[in-house]
Amino acid sequence: MERADASGDVTTGSPAPSGAPVAEGVRLLDGMPRQRGPADAVSVPPVPMVPPVSPAETAVPDEAVTGKRVLRPWRLLPTPTGTPFTFTFVAVLLVTALVAEYADPALVHALHQGSSTDVAHLLRTPVFVLVTSALWVVGGVASPYAVVLLLVLTALERRIGGLRTAGVFALGHVLATLATEVPVGLAVLVGWLPGSSLHRLDYGVSFGVAASVGALAGLLRPWLGWPVLLVFGGMLVGDLIAYTDPMTNWGHVMALAIGVATWPWARRWRRV
Numbered sequence: 001m002e003r004a005d006a007s008g009d010v011t012t013g014s015p016a017p018s019g020a021p022v023a024e025g026v027r028l029l030d031g032m033p034r035q036r037g038p039a040d041a042v043s044v045p046p047v048p049m050v051p052p053v054s055p056a057e058t059a060v061p062d063e064a065v066t067g068k069r070v071l072r073p074w075r076l077l078p079t080p081t082g083t084p085f086t087f088t089f090v091a092v093l094l095v096t097a098l099v100a101e102y103a104d105p106a107l108v109h110a111l112h113q114g115s116s117t118d119v120a121h122l123l124r125t126p127v128f129v130l131v132t133s134a135l136w137v138v139g140g141v142a143s144p145y146a147v148v149l150l151l152v153l154t155a156l157e158r159r160i161g162g163l164r165t166a167g168v169f170a171l172g173h174v175l176a177t178l179a180t181e182v183p184v185g186l187a188v189l190v191g192w193l194p195g196s197s198l199h200r201l202d203y204g205v206s207f208g209v210a211a212s213v214g215a216l217a218g219l220l221r222p223w224l225g226w227p228v229l230l231v232f233g234g235m236l237v238g239d240l241i242a243y244t245d246p247m248t249n250w251g252h253v254m255a256l257a258i259g260v261a262t263w264p265w266a267r268r269w270r271r272v
Contacts, residue, residue: 078154085162086153093149093205097141112136112203117177119185119198133203134173149209156216160269165212168262172211176255177202180247202248207255210236214259215266232256 078086100108114121115132122129137146157165184200187193210232217229233256240249 083157115203117202118200136203138204152212168215169208172255172258173208176207176251180251210252210255211259214256215262218263
């Protein structure tokens with residue numbers, strides 16, 4: 001609190017800082033900073049020398065600068081390190097396709113028959129035929145399903161990983177197979193179909209491919225994913241209307257629906 005002294009001057013009541021000489025007639029006011037002397041100098045640590053950075057290290061990718069994705073056509077194909085599951089699976093399918101093309105027809109028929117997921121085999125060796133039936137491509141490597149498998153599995157594995165891609169493929173292959181073969185067995189049991197239907201030849205990768213297409217459509221941008229889904233689904237519905245192989249055609253439609261049903265998990269896997 002300020003007060004007046006005997007001479008009428010106003011003082012603050014604060015004593016002069018110790019050790020600081022006060023000139024006669026000069027009064028100290030609170031809040032006035034005093035001059036720093038050499039002893040009050042603040043030591044500044046030396047600045048470390050930073051080695052020069054080459055332009056290559058500071059270069060920013062074109063994608064980060066422009067905001068546009070750089071097209072890399074080679075990423076459409078599988079590689080041993082980038083997509084190991086697809087690369088290995090396609091290599092196995094290539095081997096079996098060569099066997100089916102150049103081996104003795106009787107041997108090829110026996111291999112197909114032993115790998116068939118018909119009702120009789122599903123009752124005896126379900127795991128064996130569910131695995132081996134997916135190692136053959138109907139029509140060889142030049143068939144449409146082989147091309148779709150190559151592109152779709154590669155794109156799907158680059159987004160959700162190899163194990164999850166194998167899981168989607170296996171889910172569609174197994175569930176669609178059971179959904180088509182179990183009704184055949186029940187129809188034979190009640191007498192609606194002859195006993196020969198229990199040995200119906202059934203093998204190939206088409207159910208797994210359809211499920212993979214359905215799953216991939218949910219991971220693409222809407223302007224691309226929905227047309228892919230509609231075009232592929234329209235082809236399957238057209239085959240079903242043609243009624244050339246209704247059980248297999250129904251299996252394709254159900255496998256596509258199974259792939260679409262995996263969208264919540266596939267999108268979560270992609271974020272992870």
